[in-house]
Amino acid sequence: MGNRCSGLCEGFITPHQRLRTCRARGSHSLSEGFLDSETVKLLMIPEKENCTTATEVDVTHCTKKLCHGIQLESRVIDPRLLELCTQKIVRMPFTVSQLNGSSASGLDQRGPLNREGHRDLLTETKSTPLKMQPTSGRRVVPELHFYIVTWNMNSKPPLNSLENILDVVGEKYDFYVIGFQEAPNFSAEALITQALGDTYCCVAAAILTSLQLFVFAKKSLQPHITGPRVDKVGVGGFGTVVGRQKGAAAVAFYYKKVSLLFITSHLSPHECNMEERNAQYTRICQTIFARQAVSCSCIQMSADVDEPYCKLRVGSNFVEKTDVVIWLGDLNYRVELPRSSVGFLISHNLEKVLWAKDQLSRAVQRGEVFKGFQEGPLLFPPTYKYDIGTDNYDTSSKERVPSWTDRILYKVMETSFIKANLRGYTSINSVKTSDHRPVKAHLTLINMKNSS
Numbered sequence: 085m086g087n088r089c090s091g092l093c094e095g096f097i098t099p100h101q102r103l104r105t106c107r108a109r110g111s112h113s114l115s116e117g118f119l120d121s122e123t124v125k126l127l128m129i130p131e132k133e134n135c136t137t138a139t140e141v142d143v144t145h146c147t148k149k150l151c152h153g154i155q156l157e158s159r160v161i162d163p164r165l166l167e168l169c170t171q172k173i174v175r176m177p178f179t180v181s182q183l184n185g186s187s188a189s190g191l192d193q194r195g196p197l198n199r200e201g202h203r204d205l206l207t208e209t210k211s212t213p214l215k216m217q218p219t220s221g222r223r224v225v226p227e228l229h230f231y232i233v234t235w236n237m238n239s240k241p242p243l244n245s246l247e248n249i250l251d252v253v254g255e256k257y258d259f260y261v262i263g264f265q266e267a268p269n270f271s272a273e274a275l276i277t278q279a280l281g282d283t284y285c286c287v288a289a290a291i292l293t294s295l296q297l298f299v300f301a302k303k304s305l306q307p308h309i310t311g312p313r314v315d316k317v318g319v320g321g322f323g324t325v326v327g328r329q330k331g332a333a334a335v336a337f338y339y340k341k342v343s344l345l346f347i348t349s350h351l352s353p354h355e356c357n358m359e360e361r362n363a364q365y366t367r368i369c370q371t372i373f374a375r376q377a378v379s380c381s382c383i384q385m386s387a388d389v390d391e392p393y394c395k396l397r398v399g400s401n402f403v404e405k406t407d408v409v410i411w412l413g414d415l416n417y418r419v420e421l422p423r424s425s426v427g428f429l430i431s432h433n434l435e436k437v438l439w440a441k442d443q444l445s446r447a448v449q450r451g452e453v454f455k456g457f458q459e460g461p462l463l464f465p466p467t468y469k470y471d472i473g474t475d476n477y478d479t480s481s482k483e484r485v486p487s488w489t490d491r492i493l494y495k496v497m498e499t500s501f502i503k504a505n506l507r508g509y510t511s512i513n514s515v516k517t518s519d520h521r522p523v524k525a526h527l528t529l530i531n532m533k534n535s536s
Contacts, residue, residue, distance in 0.1 A: 228339070228532040231257040232492050233512075234348060234412040236265040236520035238472070239294070246272075247279045248515055249522045255283055257526075260300040263348030265414040266328055266518075267294045276300060290314035290333035290348075297333040297348040305339070312337035317371045319364045320352065332368045332413075336406070342502060342532060345406040347372065348413040355418040355485065358443050365453045373402040404456075407502055408529060409495045411457065414520065417444035418487040419466065426466070426486050427477065435463055442488055457493040460509030460525065467511050467521040474516065492525040503530040 233249050242248075250260065262276060273289055276298055287299045287309055295316075301309060318331040332349035349368060351361040403409055419426055421441045429438045439445060439462045447453050466486035469478040478484045490511075496504045507526040515522050 226530070226532065228258045228529045229256060229507075230259045230261060230410070230527045230529065231524065232261045232263075232410060232412055232527060233522055233524040234263040234265070234414070234490055234492060235515070235522035236350070236414040236468075236490060236518060237267050238518035238520060239266050239268045240472070240517045241268045241270045242275070243517060245279055246275045249512055249524070250276070250279050251524070251526075252279055252281070255281075255302070258302055258305060259287075260284065260298075261346050261410060261412065262298045262300075263333075263412045264296040265294065265348070265350040267296050272296055273298060287337060288312040288314050288335040290316060290335050292316040292318060292331055292333045293329045295329045295331060295333050295348065295350050297335055297346060299335045299337075299346055308340050310338045313373070315373050317368050319367055330364070332372060334372050336373060336402075339532060342500075343405075343407045345373075345403065345409045347403075347409070347411045349411070350414045351416045353416045355420065355443075355487075358417065358447065361416060362447060362453050369401075369403045403495075405497075407497050407500045408504070409457070410492070410527065411454070411494070412492045412523075412525075414489050415444060415491050416489050417442065417447070417491075418489070419443070419485055421485065423483050423485050430465055430477075430486060435465065436461075438462075438466070444488070444491065454493055454495075456498070457495040458504070458506070459491065459493045460506045462488050464509075464511045464523075465513075465521075467523055469519045470516070470521065472516065472519055475513070478519075490520055490523045492523060494527055496529075501531050504528070505530065 231251055235249060246262075250262070251257070260276070260280060262272075264272060273286060277284070277286065277300075280300055283303055284300045285303050285306065287301050289299075290297045313336050315334045315336075316331065317334075318329065320330040328350075330350050330352060332347050334345065334347045336343070336345045338344070347368070349365075351364050419438060419441050420443060421429075421438070426438060429435070442462060444453070445459075445462070448455075448457065448459075466477075466488050468487055468489040469484045470476065471479055477486045492509065494504055494506070496502050505528040507528055509525045510523070512522040512524055
């Protein structure tokens with residue numbers, strides 16, 4: 085590393101990493117400025133409120149003045165900071181002291197006091213390597229962020245809104261994928277729209293009575309979304325009578341020239357019906373989009389996308405031929421252990437041991453279902469079955485074995501240039517209106533934005 089400047093450090097953002105400039109000890113007031121990528125000049129803006137003019141100052145000269153007369157310590161100012169003069173960087177705000185070359189006298193009164201009663205001269209940042217903007221020889225790897233949540237609602241309406249199951253802070257996700265099972269009769273799409281705000285729109289919604297799937301996207305991505313279609317497959321249950329439809333609802337579309345498929349499903353219950361669940365999975369894969377699907381009019385066709393990519397290529401192997409598949413829902417696979425053993429392992433936070441007895445994980449390992457799919461680690465407590473409104477597992481006479489019935493899996497075609505990165509996978513324990521806990525995932529797809 086380089087040298088540490090004995091000044092109060094303030095951060096500013098580059099495209100990849102938070103860098104640092106110094107608010108040095110000096111008798112002059114602070115000023116704010118910009119590094120101009122075109123002129124590579126430091127635009128010094130006086131701190132006075134009524135001042136509207138800026139003065140161009142040579143960056144190298146300013147850097148020398150910044151460090152003149154100030155004690156230098158080891159570790160902080162990385163030499164690469166000085167290379168900003170020759171790097172082509174984006175326009176970014178920062179704060180720096182105006183020094184006239186004389187020795188620094190006095191300390192900026194805005195610095196905090198440390199435990200010894202002195203003012204901290206630097207605010208530490210994470211010890212991650214400093215990254216400059218990639219040069220022309222490196223390729224920028226764009227990402228798309230997906231927030232995925234599945235929830236068996238047990239025919240109970242949500243309280244007030246759906247914000248408690250949607251991470252809506254900061255608009256950091258490009259897509260929201262929401263799957264409901266045993267959904268009551270409520271305005272799901274309207275509540276999702278209310279929670280996400282005006283910057284998102286509904287790409288498509290697939291509804292099979294109590295089995296519902298919604299895909300929302302940032303409005304800024306609309307020009308790249310083409311050919312949305314929906315399809316539904318029923319495999320049993322009593323969706324119209326008691327709201328327990330078994331089957332799948334699916335949404336498919338292209339983002340640029342990458343095919344995306346989202347499926348939410350609700351499979352047969354009970355530990356003894358694993359083979360039936362496997363058969364239902366196979367039927368869904370063979371049936372979904374095997375016939376002409378229903379098109380959606382909520383997204384307009386993009387003029388810059390070729391016509392063949394605006395039409396989904398339906399067929400019996402649609403799941404296998406899609407670039408990216410995200411499958412979520414109440415899959416109803418159970419844990420094959422006695423209730424007492426499961427309760428003991430959960431109470432001692434030994435979910436890893438419990439995970440080895442999960443039916444779905446074992447079936448995937450044997451190649452019986454979800455071939456090519458991936459899932460995050462099951463390090464959160466089983467999501468079924470709770471006494472409603474509590475954190476207690478089933479205390480009824482049936483005493484059902486706690487299990488991870490609610491799952492999110494994903495698959496990327498092996499020949500695709502798309503890469504997937506699972507950033508998070510857990511349950512939402514604060515929502516207790518159902519006997520199931522919602523499960524959420526944060527999935528990042530890399531190379532999506534430059535796929536055209």
